[in-house]
Amino acid sequence: xxxxxxxxxxxxxxxxxxxxxxxxxxxxxxxxxxxxxxxxxxxxxxxxxxxxxxxxxxxxxxxxxxxxxxxxxxxxxxxxxxxxxxxxxxxxxxxxxxxxxxxxxxxxxxxxxxxxxxxxxxxxxxxxxxxxxxxxxxxxxxxxxxxxxxxxxxxxxxxxxxxxxxxxxxxxxxxxxxxxxxxxxxxxxxxxxxxxxxxxxxxxxxxxxxxxxxxxxxxxxxxxxxxxxxxxxxxxxxxxxxxxxxxxxxxxxxxxxxxxxxxxxxxxxxxxxxxxxxxxxxxxxxxxxxxxxxxxxxxxxxxxxxxxxxxxxxxxxxxxxxxxxxxxxxxxxxxxxxxxxxxxxxxxxxxxx
Amino acid sequence: xxxxxxxxxxxxxxxxxxxxxxxxxxxxxxxxxxxxxxxxxxxxxxxxxxxxxxxxxxxxxxxxxxxxxxxxxxxxxxxxxxxxxxxxxxxxxxxxxxxxxxxxxxxxxxxxxxxxxxxxxxxxxxxxxxxxxxxxxxxxxxxxxxxxxxxxxxxxxxxxxxxxxxxxxxxxxxxxxxxxxxxxxxxxxxxxxxxxxxxxxxxxxxxxxxxxxxxxxxxxxxxxxxxxxxxxxxxxxxxxxxxxxxxxxxxxxxxxxxxxxxxxxxxxxxxxxxxxxxxxxxxxxxxxxxxxxxxxxxxxxxxxxxxxxxxxxxxxxxxxxxxxxxxxxxxxxxxxxxxxxxxxxxxxxxxxxxxxxxxxxxxxxxxxxxxxxxxxxxxxxxxxxxxxxxxxxxxxxxxxxxxxxxxxxxxxxxxx
Numbered sequence: 001x002x003x004x005x006x007x008x009x010x011x012x013x014x015x016x017x018x019x020x021x022x023x024x025x026x027x028x029x030x031x032x033x034x035x036x037x038x039x040x041x042x043x044x045x046x047x048x049x050x051x052x053x054x055x056x057x058x059x060x061x062x063x064x065x066x067x068x069x070x071x072x073x074x075x076x077x078x079x080x081x082x083x084x085x086x087x088x089x090x091x092x093x094x095x096x097x098x099x100x101x102x103x104x105x106x107x108x109x110x111x112x113x114x115x116x117x118x119x120x121x122x123x124x125x126x127x128x129x130x131x132x133x134x135x136x137x138x139x140x141x142x143x144x145x146x147x148x149x150x151x152x153x154x155x156x157x158x159x160x161x162x163x164x165x166x167x168x169x170x171x172x173x174x175x176x177x178x179x180x181x182x183x184x185x186x187x188x189x190x191x192x193x194x195x196x197x198x199x200x201x202x203x204x205x206x207x208x209x210x211x212x213x214x215x216x217x218x219x220x221x222x223x224x225x226x227x228x229x230x231x232x233x234x235x236x237x238x239x240x241x242x243x244x245x246x247x248x249x250x251x252x253x254x255x256x257x258x259x260x261x262x263x264x265x266x267x268x269x270x271x272x273x274x275x276x277x278x279x280x281x282x283x284x285x286x287x288x289x290x291x292x293x294x295x296x297x298x299x300x301x302x303x304x305x306x307x308x309x310x311x312x313x314x315x316x317x318x319x320x321x322x323x324x325x326x327x328x329x330x331x332x333x334x335x336x337x338x339x340x341x342x343x344x345x346x347x348x349x350x351x352x353x
Numbered sequence: 354x355x356x357x358x359x360x361x362x363x364x365x366x367x368x369x370x371x372x373x374x375x376x377x378x379x380x381x382x383x384x385x386x387x388x389x390x391x392x393x394x395x396x397x398x399x400x401x402x403x404x405x406x407x408x409x410x411x412x413x414x415x416x417x418x419x420x421x422x423x424x425x426x427x428x429x430x431x432x433x434x435x436x437x438x439x440x441x442x443x444x445x446x447x448x449x450x451x452x453x454x455x456x457x458x459x460x461x462x463x464x465x466x467x468x469x470x471x472x473x474x475x476x477x478x479x480x481x482x483x484x485x486x487x488x489x490x491x492x493x494x495x496x497x498x499x500x501x502x503x504x505x506x507x508x509x510x511x512x513x514x515x516x517x518x519x520x521x522x523x524x525x526x527x528x529x530x531x532x533x534x535x536x537x538x539x540x541x542x543x544x545x546x547x548x549x550x551x552x553x554x555x556x557x558x559x560x561x562x563x564x565x566x567x568x569x570x571x572x573x574x575x576x577x578x579x580x581x582x583x584x585x586x587x588x589x590x591x592x593x594x595x596x597x598x599x600x601x602x603x604x605x606x607x608x609x610x611x612x613x614x615x616x617x618x619x620x621x622x623x624x625x626x627x628x629x630x631x632x633x634x635x636x637x638x639x640x641x642x643x644x645x646x647x648x649x650x651x652x653x654x655x656x657x658x659x660x661x662x663x664x665x666x667x668x669x670x671x672x673x674x675x676x677x678x679x680x681x682x683x684x685x686x687x688x689x690x691x692x693x694x695x696x697x698x699x700x701x702x703x704x705x706x707x708x709x710x711x712x713x714x715x716x717x718x719x720x721x722x723x724x725x726x727x728x729x730x731x732x733x734x735x736x737x738x739x740x741x742x743x744x745x746x747x748x749x750x751x752x753x754x755x756x757x758x759x760x761x762x763x764x765x766x767x768x769x
Contacts, residue, residue, distance in 0.1 A: 047727030
């Protein structure tokens, strides 16, 4: 409502301004008329665009990449719910995060604890089942861990290994004692040092993965698209398709609806339908934008997330660069045309006055 | 057959066969326009320009668009927007053009209301103009369905549903319009036909008719002055252009039109390249899904005021349901502008601000339309619903009171 009052105040101010303007005889009449039209059109635009969006899509707090549970706790407290458990969980995560991990020890732990389900092709742990079989066995196709240490935040990975459901912020889909059990078990029984070691190994392994191959003579756009695609595939493609890039979701729609209770949408046009700002906030923590959604918080760090959104732009709005390059040229051409049109009009009308 | 002498030039050759010289005089160089005009008089030419842009871009879009529920969305958002060279440009011009054409129609229309250009012999100009407004609305609505996004689908659903409120035949009429029990492939293909064939053809005819209606009563001027066109044009032809009250359509009037068009095009292409979200709603980039209603359904901005009149009545009054009342008010709002020349009982043809009573009516109507437009997009809950009801009743009240108010004005000014 506050925005509406501001809008009304501005409207009154503009009307007064126009009345004053109309009393000033040195202001040309056409300029006064133009000012009225500009004010009216600008005002109606404000009403049905920024103001309407502001009313229909309330602002949420900006994305936070700390993954320290602060926003979860605030949200619980804001809703008047008990946040004791969340506070205890994130305090434990903070403690674990203080440990310096050992990648060599971590490798053994990952091999023993993770690779039965997860592949890590860059480190020689192959995928043991086809995507469809894996989806049928686990409920969802488990992600390959090759670049996990690069795209996911360190704090988030620690939280995730300790308790996936809490880290993903999907307790409403997998309540404690409910009949659905999340496919990956919690590892909060492990020693803090062990968890830190595994995360250190993931990060170390990811740093050894070389940049994706592109064909010779690839343009800058193609290279960046390939780099972003790798992140997108790790972060999103287990559930989502990107039809306009020929990418199918790794988990079938049928398995997905069992797993999460909904069929994840194709993301081809999400950059247009949701926009940059929404996507950043949504990916960072889906619950804040769309409470109750089945989409988990995936824990992408700031860089990986911007790569994902950039990829969505490169696929969904692939002519953006072309558009932005052509725009100024067209506007300059039209400005010159307008100047000539103005001069021609003045020439013709000189005789008429 | 008449005797034809050998022509000495190409111009003469055509003149012999088509009487080009006389035709040019009648249509261009001796078609008289009043001199006392401002840039608002260029809106007609600007609309012609925008209509041309829409037709040209529409033809290009038509080459790749597929009117089939399974292919429409991707043919627009993938084939046209990403595969076809400059397809995105054609689509952006077409989408923004469709929205901006309504902005200019409204400016054109309210200029006519402000200056009283709908009465004392100019009734046919007004009527043909309103016919064009109806046709453009139908063209806009049918075109909005074609990308087959969520808003396309649900707008089609809501708007076709409106016809269900017509007594006795409503239910059957809705099925007849949709070609199915719900909005389906048959609906898309028939609205495609309407959008690219029937309505444009009628539109072109109606535009020609609108020009024709201007011919005898002449274009109004800034002061609403009536003068002897014959006398003034003789002055002009005798070379006394400065003292004549008229100017020639070509080159005088059109040179100003071109200037306004050229300046406006800078703004228009700025929108095409950098700010087109208002014309191409983000929600419409989600593919149509009959199972999933969007959180908010609203029409394009130019229909918001009448949409708000439709839903402004949300409770029963005297045994008539809110839905039926809204429908009646909506019907009233669609038709009432048409009879404006007969609602205005005052003989004054002057700018609204010089008319003692009408000026209040005009600016109140503008304010009310603004409220209706802005609240037409917001969810109709809480206070919004009451604002909508109040603004809708104000709209009806304004038009019902107009004959009485202008009769009073007529007495004040003594029938002049």
